[in-house]
Amino acid sequence: MVKSMTTPPAAKQETVPTRSSDRPNVQRPGEESVPVMKLRPTIKYEADRVRGFGREIISVPGCEQLESCIQCGTCSGVCPLSIYMDHTPRQVMALARADFKNEVLRSRTIWLCASCYACTVECPQEIRITDIMYELKQRAIREGIFPKRFPIPILAYDFSEMVKKNGRITEMILVIKLFMKTSWLAALGNWRLGIDLIKTGRFSLVTEKIKHHGDIARMMDAVDDQKGS
């Protein structure tokens, strides 16, 4: 349980799984030193399963329906971001249910989910897929499983810390902090956006803070106490 940290849990040195179209072992014209047909076995053994992981997810309130998944693929069919995912939402459901925790938490899918809920409303078994994605995001953050300098979990974490401290977020400060931690280049690439925001009077660096900002920390502690007891 993450109690209070000033920095997010250390990101493990993991390479983000590549898309099938970026196979590094395919020799492209002009390349010479790439070995032809580098083989990488993809078989999964029972030892690769983290037994009980599927049950754990199913037992989270709201995620019970995962048991009933018939792998129809509707979720992937309606997901606007499934075309970028290494494992489609349907595959993630199958992997989670089959206890392949590592594959699931290391997938891009959970970070690409924009929580638009299209999958949840279409699922014929009424599985709350988006909420399962949130659950997986939480676990990945807790266990520090994400690529170094990966903006999404860093944003989520910084957001939560800012709220805990001040009760509100100040968008510009949050965004600037994020760029500083992840990619300077990306920050610079958005210079036009920055100018636009200044021109339209939306660039504010004044920290938004509520009167009883101590309340937030107290409430969060009460939650932690209950969980611990």
Add this chain to the structure above:
Amino acid sequence: MKYSYFPGCSLKGLGRAYEESLLPVMKHLGVELQELDDWNCCGATAYMAVDEVKACVLAARNLALAEKSGLNQVMAPCAACYLVLNKAKHYFHDYPAMKATMDRALNAVGLHYSGDTPVRHPLDILLNDVGLEAIKQKVEKPLKGLKVATYYGCQIVRPYATFDDQYNPTTMDRLMEALGATLVHYPLKTKCCGGSLTGTLPEAGIRLVYILLNEAKKRGADCIATVCPLCQFNLDGYHSQLKAQYGDVLVPTVYFTQLMGLAFGLSDKELGLNRAAVPFKWRPPLPAAATPVPA
């Protein structure tokens, strides 16, 4: 009609034009809004990604404060706040363990939430409490000739569809028609804009924005009307990246409250129309007679 008003962090920040147009429009219609005292961030999608229970507790504080204020209904214009507050309410009712935690956390700061206070969207309040007839009465400059693509986004229709249809919502459409505008058939009205991915994973996020803008442009929309500050930001803010990757797909994106304000005859400055990156230059034609023309 008096409501507890929950602006959320965005309406004070990047989405300030939403608040700037919402407040005078509501005032014009005689709807009293009292900003919730010492409201805190609802957590949006970010906190949900870190800890669901804490996210609900965060939202619950606002609901408890609303009850404390004595006003029995909350208006949450920001779509994300609307969803999160409603989600917290649902979890409070559906999951006893969650309820127990929320109670305990609120207790620790001397607050209490009964579970009853409804959280409503301005569109809901406008159509069901104020009524289209009353709105039509206030229209002084009908938006004649304006082709609007109404864009609802995800969060006010999914997963909880309370005041409108989940697949084909029409509250904003009917509102626009009442203002005299012409609707453009826009099948993407509930398609995701990419949310925060436009900033964190631009390759994916910007493409979703492109799809929305492209279709609106193809169907001849003069503008897109939105209900969510993040949707408005996404559709409005990335025009340089869009131009570089896809060519010219600029369609001005405004808040529905800004269009309402224009129809009511309020000034540009009052409505925050200068805040958008893609300027919305269309203004309603002056009516032939001086008397207000109901749409």
Add this chain to the structure above:
Amino acid sequence: MVSIKQDIRIGFYVCHCGHNIASMVDCPEVASYVEKLPGVVLSRDYKYMCSDPGQELIQKDIKEFDLNRVVVASCSPLLHEHTFRTAVAAGGLNPFFFHMVNIREHDSWVHTDRKEATAKAKALARAAIRRVAHHKALEVKQVPVNPDVLVVGGGIAGIHAALTLANAGKKVYLVEREPSIGGHMAKFDKTFPTLDCAACILTPKMSSVGAHENITLWSYSEVVKMDGYVGNYTVMVKRKARFINEDLCTGCQECVANCIYKEPKFTDEFNEGLGKRKPVYIPFPQATPQVVLIDPDVCLNFKRGVLTDKCKKTCVEACGDRKAIDFKQKEQFTEIKVGTIIVATGFQTFDAKRVLPYGYGVYPNVYTAMEVERLVNASGPTSGEVILRDGRQPKAIGIIHCVGSRDKKTNRWCSRVCCMYSMKLAHLLKEHTGAEIYNFYIDIRAPGKGYEEFYDKLNEEGVHFVRGRVGEVTDWGMTPEEEGKLVIRVEDTLAGFVRRIPVDMVVLATGLEPQADAQDVRRLFNMSCGTEGFFLERHPKLAPVNTFTDGIFIAGCCQGPRDIPDTVAQAGAAAAEAMVLIDKGHVEQEPNTAYVLPDCCGCKSCLPLCPYTAITFDEATKKAVINEALCKGCGTCVSSCPSGSIAQNLFEDEEVFSEIEGVLAD
């Protein structure tokens, strides 16, 4: 010590049931215990009481020892009560002087301690001994069965059941609410997997029905009331007004040709709204009876269904000497008496509008499967040409399986026939148009004879099968080739990526569900239904065509989705079940019925409580009266009578209380 009437002579038998009882209950000990109880003349334990020697033992003992009561402690009465009652009767004793005690399901099978199990067996036996002393001689009631049959519903199920019974010499009333029999099957083009023309195999049967001397066909009619009990049903049938005299109409259709409307203008229901008809029309060319009808909602001679007589009536002129048109015809009510009823009211298709992402009703070129059946049919609105609503001919067609089925938001169940008919439609559409066909499925369900082979055939024809439930059908394009088309977005789960497939036509394989008025119909016939709303069979495996009401049978899709072979088989089964009753001539009723005692005060509290409507109020005697034939012995009235004035055979107060005392004694 309890006293028992002196002349009671009880024979007690405890069965070992092999190991089932003996492994946990000490049977010899129970037998020797019971032997000492008052009223018991003999007490035996035996390995298998239900066997022939076991039964013969009872019969021998009755005669030898002059027994007048018999108790067997063995398995559940559901299994062998009938066996033992028959054995006792064969031994010369009234079968209701027999009582059975369950020491298997209620004792040996649920205990793990031998001492406790044996003690319980003793207690149960003791209770039975005290009870059986109070048993009275009862007679099994015999109720005569009317040999006529009512078949409700003139689809393939009703038609087959009616023909089977009629050919066996029984008189059948076939009541169908549409103007013609034929049901859904009459609308199909071809049937799977043989691709037989549906009309070609159906119409001979329809003609047989029309011509059969034993079948009274009442089309355009509905059952409105049913009273009675097995073997004796009184049914009221409403004959709706066609405004045509059926006996005089020859089906020449001159009236249709000469109608004041030169062109057909009104929605043609038979053609699923794809075609038009006139106010006077025949539903389809092979309709049986071959009689036209007039729709008063659109006919010019009526206004809002009421006769105004303002039309020129060119139809009457054209009919001429036949004089078959009768604008003054009113609906009629006829009462019939039958002994058995077969309900075969069929199904309705799922309303595709309920699945919004597929765009039915929004995009003109999205069709339901039924609409496509009419489209490809040579006698359909386009004479078999596949022309879309916007006039185009499709070059690519997407067929979406499981529309409305296998979905918790709409219908939970699998509709069983959609995979097969989707394949059939894929074949027919390919034949008619040469288009690229895509079938989008979750699973391919092809269980019947020749079905998997049919799937092979489709694969060989080059139909694309994509495993993925379609996410949405949209009309906005991402590439130039998608412009102006309907785009299907789906995850091809087997190939492993999301696809966008532009098509010209989308066909929705809508599922089967109960008819809209299924609940009203089942209440009319005193039937139960399952959670989905389909009529409930008595036992899903062993009694699939019987209902919980004796004498009423179900057949076909009204019981659950099924294909034509299964429907026909069920219809034959229902006919056979009906014939059992008819040929036997009478039914036997268990005499565990309730009866009203003379001290009934006429408060009428019991009347509304009876689930089988067996209690009526006799105005003459001002007392409640229970119809023995309808009474199922549920006991509701017995327990609720405020003055205790209703008793029940086999559950008399003395019987029940002595049993309780028996268990609690010791």
